[in-house]
Amino acid sequence: MAYWRLMAAVFIHLLPLAAMADQDAFVGVNIGTALSDMPNPTQVVALLKAQQIRHVRLYDADSAMLTALSGTGIRVTVSVPNNQLLAIGQSNATAANWVTRNILNHVPATNITAILVGSQVLTTIPNAAPVLVSAMKYIHAALIAARLDSHIKVSTAHSSSIILDSFPPSQAFFNRTWEPVMVPLLEFLQSTGSYLMLNVYPYYDYVQSQGAIPLDYALFRPLPPNKEAIDSNTLLHYTNVFDAVVDAAYFAMSYLNFTNIPVVVTESGWPSKGDSDEPDATLDNANTYNSNLIKHVLNNTGTPKHPGVAVSTFIYELYNEDSRSGAVSEKNWGLFDANGMPIYVLHLTGSGSMLANDTTNQTYCVAREGVDRKMLQAALDWACGPGKVDCSAMVQGAACYEPDTVAAHATYAFDAYYHRMAMAEGTCDFNGVATVTTTDPSHGRCIFPGSKGSNGTFINGTFLDPSSNSTSSSSSLPFITHDSVSIMRIFMVLLSSVVLL
Numbered sequence: 001m002a003y004w005r006l007m008a009a010v011f012i013h014l015l016p017l018a019a020m021a022d023q024d025a026f027v028g029v030n031i032g033t034a035l036s037d038m039p040n041p042t043q044v045v046a047l048l049k050a051q052q053i054r055h056v057r058l059y060d061a062d063s064a065m066l067t068a069l070s071g072t073g074i075r076v077t078v079s080v081p082n083n084q085l086l087a088i089g090q091s092n093a094t095a096a097n098w099v100t101r102n103i104l105n106h107v108p109a110t111n112i113t114a115i116l117v118g119s120q121v122l123t124t125i126p127n128a129a130p131v132l133v134s135a136m137k138y139i140h141a142a143l144i145a146a147r148l149d150s151h152i153k154v155s156t157a158h159s160s161s162i163i164l165d166s167f168p169p170s171q172a173f174f175n176r177t178w179e180p181v182m183v184p185l186l187e188f189l190q191s192t193g194s195y196l197m198l199n200v201y202p203y204y205d206y207v208q209s210q211g212a213i214p215l216d217y218a219l220f221r222p223l224p225p226n227k228e229a230i231d232s233n234t235l236l237h238y239t240n241v242f243d244a245v246v247d248a249a250y251f252a253m254s255y256l257n258f259t260n261i262p263v264v265v266t267e268s269g270w271p272s273k274g275d276s277d278e279p280d281a282t283l284d285n286a287n288t289y290n291s292n293l294i295k296h297v298l299n300n301t302g303t304p305k306h307p308g309v310a311v312s313t314f315i316y317e318l319y320n321e322d323s324r325s326g327a328v329s330e331k332n333w334g335l336f337d338a339n340g341m342p343i344y345v346l347h348l349t350g351s352g353s354m355l356a357n358d359t360t361n362q363t364y365c366v367a368r369e370g371v372d373r374k375m376l377q378a379a380l381d382w383a384c385g386p387g388k389v390d391c392s393a394m395v396q397g398a399a400c401y402e403p404d405t406v407a408a409h410a411t412y413a414f415d416a417y418y419h420r421m422a423m424a425e426g427t428c429d430f431n432g433v434a435t436v437t438t439t440d441p442s443h444g445r446c447i448f449p450g451s452k453g454s455n456g457t458f459i460n461g462t463f464l465d466p467s468s469n470s471t472s473s474s475s476s477l478p479f480i481t482h483d484s485v486s487i488m489r490i491f492m493v494l495l496s497s498v499v500l501l
């Protein structure tokens, strides 16, 4: 009996990591919101869909964002913000309320798959460390009560700086100061089938090494054999910093006798721009790092210690966060700007469809929100007049008549002009009332120029060739009988031929 129990224990003990070898790793994206011009949740979700991003991590549990993600099938990891940790760690009722408000209100429509209780707690708010594990247990207890514990994992995101002596990885261990927290924490992760969540930043390891780590090793670039790092204790070969840090985490856990907790990388990335004293924060390096990281993760390469075991990873981050304080690099970790324009085009040939397609050529020109109505009207007048946009799609009864507002009509005209000008630099400005977006403004029958729904020649021939003289074509005549204020103004302009811009 004892023998069988032991065998069962060993089997269960080994199961998760072995099982992970059969699971595909995923790449997700962190969504930070410190942008002066933060896109609304609908726009964020449109970008995620366009880029086929299937996994995201939020730094909170924002209700509007979770609502926008509902029905998309996108897997969502939410977070308990650090400033709520003390309260939750001290009261199971507070934890239960948090779960009710932020989780139960959104599942199952929104596919929430994990809750991260705090971010880098041990290194950023060590005073909350004593309640970290109880906070995780209280959140988990509330999930059990709601029968969601098998679907939603509970963990916390650690800075990799809690792991000391990471090279060679076989010698790594958790900073002893934190052993009283790490041991019960790992017991919790093990008993609940959860993951060790770790932020892995080869960029910082490289910068802090002051030359000891070659840039190529940080960027997953091939190294000459004599430069390859070999762990003399295990004889494992390391070809990149990322794998070394993940293996250091496995070794640090096994040092405490935990050998079956998989690792998920909650943050990894590279800044595309920096101060003069951050010379390696460049577009090229950011592109190389993230492209290679995605290929490495999706290939299920695993690490030298656990080949083939998935190390799912969330890239830091979706948007450049221009409102973050600190060095220039702090604001430049994003894959996209606030308009959803890629900062650089990843090199992902052969790695599936996620983030694989350049959206540079799938942009639209729209009216800015909250701009002066008269300025907007003037720009619309110009586009439909001297700008030679065919505005017949906006006459009453036509596909783009509704909604009959200056902003909607201006958006159509701006986009038509922008695409006729082949989306050239500066052709989506209109004295500052227009802006570029990746969100297709098409709606219903109204298919916008440049939309995937059309191939440039606008549907049913209403999109005129640039060489055509739309001002004298019959398409301008229906404007007279039209009661739309914006379209009447266009007609007036057509008659007077005033060049407004």
Ligand SMILES: *[C@@H]1O[C@H](CO)[C@@H](O)[C@H](O)[C@H]1NC(C)=O
Residues within 6 Å of the ligand: 073, 074, 075, 111, 113
């Ligand atoms: C939600 O995510 C889980 C875990 O990835 C997956 O197994 C499940 O099919 C998803 N459910 C929906 C409705 O997409």
Ligand SMILES: *[C@@H]1O[C@H](CO)[C@@H](O)[C@H](O)[C@H]1NC(C)=O
Residues within 6 Å of the ligand: 092, 093, 096, 141
């Ligand atoms: C909180 O813990 C107490 C004592 O263990 C228990 O009686 C109570 O049911 C728990 N409350 C919730 C909301 O889980």
Ligand SMILES: *[C@@H]1O[C@H](CO)[C@@H](O)[C@H](O)[C@H]1NC(C)=O
Residues within 6 Å of the ligand: 122, 123, 126, 164, 175, 176, 177, 178
């Ligand atoms: C270990 O953690 C403690 C507490 O945060 C910190 O003071 C100490 O510097 C850390 N040790 C090392 C070697 O980083």
Ligand SMILES: *[C@@H]1O[C@H](CO)[C@@H](O)[C@H](O)[C@H]1NC(C)=O
Residues within 6 Å of the ligand: 255, 256, 257
């Ligand atoms: C790990 O297990 C070994 C062998 O059972 C034991 O000697 C050691 O004390 C354990 N270490 C910890 C940190 O529990």
Ligand SMILES: *[C@@H]1O[C@H](CO)[C@@H](O)[C@H](O)[C@H]1NC(C)=O
Residues within 6 Å of the ligand: 295, 296, 299, 300, 301
């Ligand atoms: C993909 O994995 C195979 C082994 O599974 C490995 O030989 C190959 O080098 C990996 N490719 C990349 C780009 O990591």
Ligand SMILES: *[C@@H]1O[C@H](CO)[C@@H](O)[C@H](O)[C@H]1NC(C)=O
Residues within 6 Å of the ligand: 050, 051, 052, 353, 354, 356, 357
């Ligand atoms: C990316 O482009 C390829 C080839 O043009 C196409 O087959 C694939 O569907 C595209 N993926 C996305 C996400 O648009």
Ligand SMILES: *[C@@H]1O[C@H](CO)[C@@H](O)[C@H](O)[C@H]1NC(C)=O
Residues within 6 Å of the ligand: 358, 360, 361, 422
């Ligand atoms: C985008 O369009 C421009 C101009 O038509 C073209 O030169 C460029 O190659 C296109 N880029 C991609 C990635 O298709």
Ligand SMILES: *[C@@H]1O[C@H](CO)[C@@H](O)[C@H](O)[C@H]1NC(C)=O
Residues within 6 Å of the ligand: 455, 457
């Ligand atoms: C665009 O689509 C229309 C209708 O589907 C088709 O008749 C036309 O040939 C297409 N034009 C190009 C350039 O592909």
Ligand SMILES: *[C@@H]1O[C@H](CO)[C@@H](O)[C@H](O)[C@H]1NC(C)=O
Residues within 6 Å of the ligand: 399, 445, 459, 460
């Ligand atoms: C285009 O015209 C055809 C025939 O007039 C019509 O049946 C069809 O609905 C129109 N398509 C759109 C998108 O308006």
Ligand SMILES: *[C@@H]1O[C@H](CO)[C@@H](O)[C@H](O)[C@H]1NC(C)=O
Residues within 6 Å of the ligand: 467, 468, 469, 472, 473
């Ligand atoms: C301009 O309009 C006139 C009158 O409709 C027409 O005869 C002429 O062919 C048009 N020119 C072009 C370039 O379309």
